[in-house]
Amino acid sequence: MGSFRRAPKIFFRSPKFGSPSYTHRLSWTQFGWNRHAFCSHSRQNSRDNVNFTDLSQFPPERIRNFSIIAHVDHGKSTLADRLLELTGTIKRGHGQPQYLDKLQVERERGITVKAQTATMFHKHKFQGADVIDAQEPLNFLLNLIDTPGHVDFSYEVSRSLAACQGALLVVDAAQGVQAQTVANFYLAFESNLTIIPVINKIDQPTADPDRVKAQLKSMFDLDPIDALLTSAKTGQGLEQVLPAVIERIPPPPGNCSSPLRMLLLDSYYDEYKGVICHVAVVDGTLRKGDKISSAATGQAYEVLDVGIMHPELTPTGVLLTGQVGYVVSGMRSTKEARVGDTLYQHRSVVEPLPGFKPVKHMVFSGLYPADGSDFEALNHAIERLTCNDASVSVTKESSTALGLGFRCGFLGLLHMDVFHQRLEQEHGAHVISTVPTVPYIFEYSDGSKEQVQNPAALPSNPKKRVTATWEPTVIATIIIPSEYVGAVITLCSDRRGEQLEYTFMDSQRAFMKYRLPLREIVVDFYNELKSITSGYKSSDVVKLDILLNGQPVDAMATIVHNLKAQRVGRELVEKLKKFIDRQMFEITIQAAVGSKVIARETLSAMRKNVLAKCYGGDVTRKRKLLEKQKEGKKRMKRVGSVDIPQEAFHELLKVS
Numbered sequence: 230m231g232s233f234r235r236a237p238k239i240f241f242r243s244p245k246f247g248s249p250s251y252t253h254r255l256s257w258t259q260f261g262w263n264r265h266a267f268c269s270h271s272r273q274n275s276r277d278n279v280n281f282t283d284l285s286q287f288p289p290e291r292i293r294n295f296s297i298i299a300h301v302d303h304g305k306s307t308l309a310d311r312l313l314e315l316t317g318t319i320k321r322g323h324g325q326p327q328y329l330d331k332l333q334v335e336r337e338r339g340i341t342v343k344a345q346t347a348t349m350f351h352k353h354k355f356q357g358a359d360v361i362d363a364q365e366p367l368n369f370l371l372n373l374i375d376t377p378g379h380v381d382f383s384y385e386v387s388r389s390l391a392a393c394q395g396a397l398l399v400v401d402a403a404q405g406v407q408a409q410t411v412a413n414f415y416l417a418f419e420s421n422l423t424i425i426p427v428i429n430k431i432d433q434p435t436a437d438p439d440r441v442k443a444q445l446k447s448m449f450d451l452d453p454i455d456a457l458l459t460s461a462k463t464g465q466g467l468e469q470v471l472p473a474v475i476e477r478i479p480p481p482p483g484n485c486s487s488p489l490r491m492l493l494l495d496s497y498y499d500e501y502k503g504v505i506c507h508v509a510v511v512d513g514t515l516r517k518g519d520k521i522s523s524a525a526t527g528q529a530y531e532v533l534d535v536g537i538m539h540p541e542l543t544p545t546g547v548l549l550t551g552q553v554g555y556v557v558s559g560m561r562s563t564k565e566a567r568v569g570d571t572l573y574q575h576r577s578v579v580e581p582l583p584g585f586k587p588v589k590h591m592v593f594s595g596l597y598p599a600d601g602s603d604f605e606a607l608n609h610a611i612e613r614l615t616c617n618d619a620s621v622s623v624t625k626e627s628s629t630a631l632g633l634g635f636r637c638g639f640l641g642l643l644h645m646d647v648f649h650q651r652l653e654q655e656h657g658a659h660v661i662s663t664v665p666t667v668p669y670i671f672e673y674s675d676g677s678k679e680q681v682q683n684p685a686a687l688p689s690n691p692k693k694r695v696t697a698t699w700e701p702t703v704i705a706t707i708i709i710p711s712e713y714v715g716a717v718i719t720l721c722s723d724r725r726g727e728q729l730e731y732t733f734m735d736s737q738r739a740f741m742k743y744r745l746p747l748r749e750i751v752v753d754f755y756n757e758l759k760s761i762t763s764g765y766k767s768s769d770v771v772k773l774d775i776l777l778n779g780q781p782v783d784a785m786a787t788i789v790h791n792l793k794a795q796r797v798g799r800e801l802v803e804k805l806k807k808f809i810d811r812q813m814f815e816i817t818i819q820a821a822v823g824s825k826v827i828a829r830e831t832l833s834a835m836r837k838n839v840l841a842k843c844y845g846g847d848v849t850r851k852r853k854l855l856e857k858q859k860e861g862k863k864r865m866k867r868v869g870s871v872d873i874p875q876e877a878f879h880e881l882l883k884v885s
């Protein structure tokens with residue numbers, strides 16, 4: 230049995246915010262796996278027992294669609310793995326922990342960023358009244374959707390819930406209810422889903438399931454009797470999960486004899502097949518060869534392939550009412566595959582499905598090709614990637630400093646970082662991203678108002694024309710051990726927060742709600758526990774320019790609160806001084822608000838001689854060093870006459 234060790238999780242959580250259970254991934258041998266808990270079930274439910282390509286044996290009453298939702302790290306993906314193994318969908322010891330975390334970025338960071346669906350088959354002796362033959366175990370088709378836990382990817386959760394009738398709400402038995410548990414519970418609750426509480430990690434020495442049951446009761450009115458106690462690590466209690474899913478979660482509604490209507494849940498681009506759409510069939514039947522139309526674009530397509538994710542793409546030739554699967558229909562881009570769209574039988578008349586709530590972008594940043602001539606390649610890469618991440622907004626923009634690029638809207642800083650990483654890893658794009666900014670509203674003397682996503686779009690002296698400014702705020706939910714209350718209150722008031730609620734969940738945990746300016750939390754507060762609603766409040770914000778040798782660098786401009794401009798300006802110029810290499814002439818780095826320079830540093834002239842330490846006449850070595858320098862230069866951005874390395878842009882992100 231190979232080692233399943235996975236990269237340790239990156240925890241941004243500040244120690245002030247409680248006692249984070251920092252856990253490394255364990256290998257199978259360390260797991261102390263209780264094999265007996267699974268052997269009989271795996272055999273009973275192995276693929277051999279089910280002709281899984283004949284979906285006609287699964288009418289809606291034999292289907293259950295459910296999500297696994299939880300706070301970050303409470304064990305969703307591990308639980309999903311165990312359920313896939315239990316049903317024989319993947320082999321135990323398949324060599325890849327967190328099977329559904331397929332992206333390189335997910336494996337490297339140890340977090341789920343994409344919701345993933347897998348179809349499983351499970352035999353169960355149903356006790357419910359509405360199934361005729363309760364004496365014999367029946368085959369059920371179960372669609373499991375594993376979702377991300379971090380708030381920046383909550384759009385993935387809300388989309389997934391649209392395809393489900395129930396959700397497993399997983400809570401860590403030691404950590405108890407956390408901010409994202411609250412946020413995800415309400416997402417599921419508002420979607421009218423049946424919620425099954427699963428108290429996981431009961432094997433931990435600090436596990437306290439009774440305390441968690443009490444929290445679930447007091448916060449969500451979930452009956453303690455309904456809670457399942459599990460350890461996805463040892464296998465304890467897992468045999469109750471699928472029976473609970475089958476017995477408690479209702480089958481999908483929908484009418485088998487109505488004309489086809491299906492919801493486009495997600496999509497991704499495949500080099501050979503084009504766009505692959507994940508769909509939930511709400512009514513009717515979809516068959517290979519059918520002609521379908523999109524309600525959003527009106528365009529018609531032929532269904533070239535259709536099937537289920539079992540867990541990889543498995544052609545079935547048909548998808549029936551209530552089933553979740555994939556469709557290949559020759560779509561080529563995101564403009565065609567619109568998440569939330571209704572697909573229906575060509576020429577039939579149907580009412581489009583409600584789709585999804587529009588996304589609220591929290592952070593905007595410019596993305597530019599590191600090498601200006603790669604604009605088209607970056608355009609192509611963004612087009613492909615947004616096919617798999619519909620929550621990013623993209624508009625073209627140009628910067629005097631960086632040339633042609635894109636202004637992109639993200640759900641948070643982690644989301645922005647992940648998108649950036651995916652562009653590099655999955656599409657080979659080298660990208661420079663500008664300082665992230667939140668959207669401000671500016672009112673001008675003529676009474677007009679404008680939402681500004683790019684500081685460069687503002688005139689340098691906004692006070693001349695701007696009569697009022699508003700900044701976005703969030704309502705942040707913070708759950709912390711009581712001993713950190715003082716520290717958190719100080720932190721929040723330091724960030725211009727306004728306390729809205731402060732109660733104790735039990736003797737050990739406090740629950741607080743703050744209204745905080747988004748700008749204050751977006752950069753270095755970003756993995757704190759927060760659940761977000763939004764609004765704007767009047768605020769005194771100014772544009773902070775960065776000037777190199779007297780020339781403003783539009784891509785480095787930022788909007789900050791007036792009171793913080795001085796400090797942020799000073800930090801920015803100090804950082805830039807560290808990251809810009811000395812060049813053959815002197816460089817002045819300044820921060821300015823309007824025409825007033827508020828910070829200044831000077832970088833004296835010097836040529837970086839990479840051959841300085843290369844004595845003697847080894848030509849090959851010298852050539853190698855010069856080539857390396859040339860390669861390094863590719864990752865530089867020339868602004869006026871100054872070369873700025875990509876890292877300098879990245880470092881600016883860390884100054885708030």
Ligand SMILES: Nc1nc2c(ncn2[C@@H]2O[C@H](COP(=O)(O)OP(=O)(O)OP(=O)(O)O)[C@@H](O)[C@H]2O)c(=O)[nH]1
Nearest residue numbers: 301302303304305306307340341378430460461462
């Ligand atoms: N002790 C113990 N550890 C567990 C258990 N279940 C999961 N873990 C560990 O907890 C960590 C997080 O597990 P994941 O399954 O990645 O958690 P997640 O909720 O999917 O995380 P995100 O997708 O990033 O939100 C991993 O190190 C797991 O090995 C359990 O029952 N007991």
